[in-house]
Amino acid sequence: NAGVTQTPxxxxxxxxxxxxxxxxxxxxxxxxxxxxxxxxxxxxxxYYSASEGTTDKGEVPNGYNVSRLNKREFSLxxxxxxxxxxxxxFCASSDRKDSKFNQPQHFGDGTRLxxx
Amino acid sequence: xxxxxxxxxxxxxxxxxxxxxxxxxDTSESDYYLFWYKQPxxxxxxxxxxxEAYKQQNATENRFSVNFQKAAKSFSLKISDSQxxxxxxxxxxxxxxxxxxxxxxxxxxxxxP
Numbered sequence: 001n002a003g004v005t006q007t008p009x010x011x012x013x014x015x016x017x018x019x020x021x022x023x024x025x026x027x028x029x030x031x032x033x034x035x036x037x038x039x040x041x042x043x044x045x046x047y048y049s050a051s052e053g054t055t056d057k058g059e060v061p062n063g064y065n066v067s068r069l070n071k072r073e074f075s076l077x078x079x080x081x082x083x084x085x086x087x088x089x090f091c092a093s094s095d096r097k098d099s100k101f102n103q104p105q106h107f108g109d110g111t112r113l114x115x116x
Numbered sequence: 117x118x119x120x121x122x123x124x125x126x127x128x129x130x131x132x133x134x135x136x137x138x139x140x141x142d143t144s145e146s147d148y149y150l151f152w153y154k155q156p157x158x159x160x161x162x163x164x165x166x167x168e169a170y171k172q173q174n175a176t177e178n179r180f181s182v183n184f185q186k187a188a189k190s191f192s193l194k195i196s197d198s199q200x201x202x203x204x205x206x207x208x209x210x211x212x213x214x215x216x217x218x219x220x221x222x223x224x225x226x227x228x229p
């Protein structure tokens with residue numbers, strides 16, 4: 001059972017470099033999300049996509065862009081990486097039941113990103 | 117905006133004992149959902165238990181149960197018969213009438229053999 005797959009698992013970048021984090025889910029979920037996790041701050045929402053073709057900002061969108069390529073894939077791009085973007089990034093997906101947002105989110109294993 | 121507060125950064129419990137992790141939240145919505153996630157050292161985020169606000173009965177999943185106090189906006193997690201594999205970060209999370217999930221800052225649980 002693949003679930004939510006993130007690539008890569010680890011990455012080191014230099015300040016100013018660009019990079020795209022990839023995420024794919026095989027559960028036919030409509031909604032997908034990108035979070036960052038920093039020590040002592042829990043998970044914070046960067047961007048989310050409620051359905052194919054739509055994206056919306058979360059709590060901390062600055063410095064990031066996203067693309068919902070199709071129903072399965074949702075990528076996160078850092079155009080010009082900064083040390084403040086050093087973090088662990090999680091992708092997640094979920095669906096609705098009876099038009100309610102009551103379903104849990106399923107998470108990938110995370111990407112540890114270091115910006116030097 | 118909704119907020120989720122976990123006031124215990126760290127907790128410890130003897131193996132086989134019971135521990136309760138606290139969570140409070142702030143919302144003006146009447147229909148919402150609450151979750152506890154576990155994050156072991158492997159970094160995976162694993163759903164432990166969930167509660168729908170309109171249900172008065174507290175959710176249970178084997179050794180895990182919640183004490184949901186809607187009026188007090190409290191959602192604590194009780195782990196019975198603690199096992200070494202329960203050692204992890206535990207996050208409380210809130211989802212209201214939209215797609216967004218709001219997390220608390222987490223509680224690190226240590227199991228003492």
